[in-house]
Amino acid sequence: MGNSAGRPAVTDKLHIAVLMGGWANEREVSLMSGNGVADALESRGHRITRIDMDRDVAARIAEAAPDVVFNALHGVPGEDGTVQGMLELMDVPYTHSGVATSVIAIDKQLTKQALVPHGVPMPGGRIVKSEELFERDPLPRPYVLKPVNEGSSVGVAIVTEDSNVGNPIVRGAAGPWQEFAELLAEPFIKGRELTTAVIDSAHGTRALGVTELIIEHGFYDYEHKYTEGRTQHVCPADIPSEIAALCEEYAIRAHKVLGCRGTSRTDYRWDEEAGEDGLFVLETNTQPGMTPLSLVPEQAKHAGIEYPELCEMIVLEALRVHGKKTEDADG
Structure with a gap:
C-alpha cells in the first residue's frame, strides 16, 4: 500500500492509531472523542489501533507502526506541543496542529499576543x-x-x-x-456565546458556520460543554449576517495566524448592544472535541459533511501536510 514516495495515497485504506485518554483533566472527554473517531474511521474501512495514552506511548506507537496518528487528546500533554514534538521526532504523521501552534494556542496570553496585532479583537486583561x-x-x-x-x-x-x-x-x-x-x-463581556469551526483540505481553508450556545444558568463551562441537555446549540445561529460573517472571518484569520492545521474552533462573546464592536474572540481551540455533543461535528453536518467523512478529511489533511514537509525536506 502506498505511493511512489512511500506514503499512503488518499484512496488507500489506512492503519490509523487513535490516541486518546491520557491523564489530563479532560481524560473522559478525550476517551469519548477518541472512541467516536475510531468507530467512524472503522466504518470507512480503515484499520484502527486505539491507544489510551500512558508514559509508554512512544513505544506503543512504534510497535503499532500506523500510517498516521489521529490525536484525540485534550489538554496537557496532548494539546500543548508535547505529544506533537514526540511524533515529529518519530516522523509519524499526525492530525491537528503542530508543535509551535500548540504551544501558543493553549496559552491564552500568548494567543492574545499573536492574534490582537492581526486585527482579531480579544478581551484585555x-x-x-x-x-x-x-x-x-x-x-x-x-x-x-x-x-x-x-x-x-x-x-x-x-x-x-x-x-x-x-x-x-x-x-x-x-x-x-x-x-x-x-x-x-x-x-467580563456580557452577551451571547458564539463559536465557529474551521476545517482545512486540499481545496483550502473554510469556516463551517456559526453556532450559538444558550445556557439557562451560569456560563459555558466544562460541565455545560459535556453534559447532555445542559446547553442548547442553535446552528446556524440566529444573528445578523454581518456578525456571522465577522465570526467566520476572525476564525479563519486566527486559524491561519496561529498556523492551525486540520481543524480548529474559535469561541466568542458577543454584546449585541454594541454591534460589530461587541464581538470578542475568547480563544482558539486547536483540538476541538469530537464527541457526540461536540460543536465541530455538528457544524460539519450542517455544512453537508457527515461525521465519518469529517474524521477522514482530518486524517487525509494530516497525510497531505506530512507529505509536503517530507518533500520540502528532500527538496
Whole structure:
C-alpha cells in the first residue's frame, strides 16, 4: 500500500492509531472523542489501533507502526506541543496542529499576543498570581479568572459584586485560585456565546458556520460543554449576517495566524448592544472535541459533511501536510 514516495495515497485504506485518554483533566472527554473517531474511521474501512495514552506511548506507537496518528487528546500533554514534538521526532504523521501552534494556542496570553496585532479583537486583561486575589481585585468587578493553559473552560470563574467568594476573595473559597498559582484575569463581556469551526483540505481553508450556545444558568463551562441537555446549540445561529460573517472571518484569520492545521474552533462573546464592536474572540481551540455533543461535528453536518467523512478529511489533511514537509525536506 502506498505511493511512489512511500506514503499512503488518499484512496488507500489506512492503519490509523487513535490516541486518546491520557491523564489530563479532560481524560473522559478525550476517551469519548477518541472512541467516536475510531468507530467512524472503522466504518470507512480503515484499520484502527486505539491507544489510551500512558508514559509508554512512544513505544506503543512504534510497535503499532500506523500510517498516521489521529490525536484525540485534550489538554496537557496532548494539546500543548508535547505529544506533537514526540511524533515529529518519530516522523509519524499526525492530525491537528503542530508543535509551535500548540504551544501558543493553549496559552491564552500568548494567543492574545499573536492574534490582537492581526486585527482579531480579544478581551484585555493580565496574568495575576493567585495570592494577589486574597488582597485585592485585579480588575473592576465583574471579571473572569481562568487558568492560562487549560482547555474546555476548565477552572473558569466569574467574579461578580454578589459572588459568594468574598471581597476580596477569601482564601478558603472554592475556585481556580486553589488549583493554579497564576491565573488570567479578563473583563467580563456580557452577551451571547458564539463559536465557529474551521476545517482545512486540499481545496483550502473554510469556516463551517456559526453556532450559538444558550445556557439557562451560569456560563459555558466544562460541565455545560459535556453534559447532555445542559446547553442548547442553535446552528446556524440566529444573528445578523454581518456578525456571522465577522465570526467566520476572525476564525479563519486566527486559524491561519496561529498556523492551525486540520481543524480548529474559535469561541466568542458577543454584546449585541454594541454591534460589530461587541464581538470578542475568547480563544482558539486547536483540538476541538469530537464527541457526540461536540460543536465541530455538528457544524460539519450542517455544512453537508457527515461525521465519518469529517474524521477522514482530518486524517487525509494530516497525510497531505506530512507529505509536503517530507518533500520540502528532500527538496
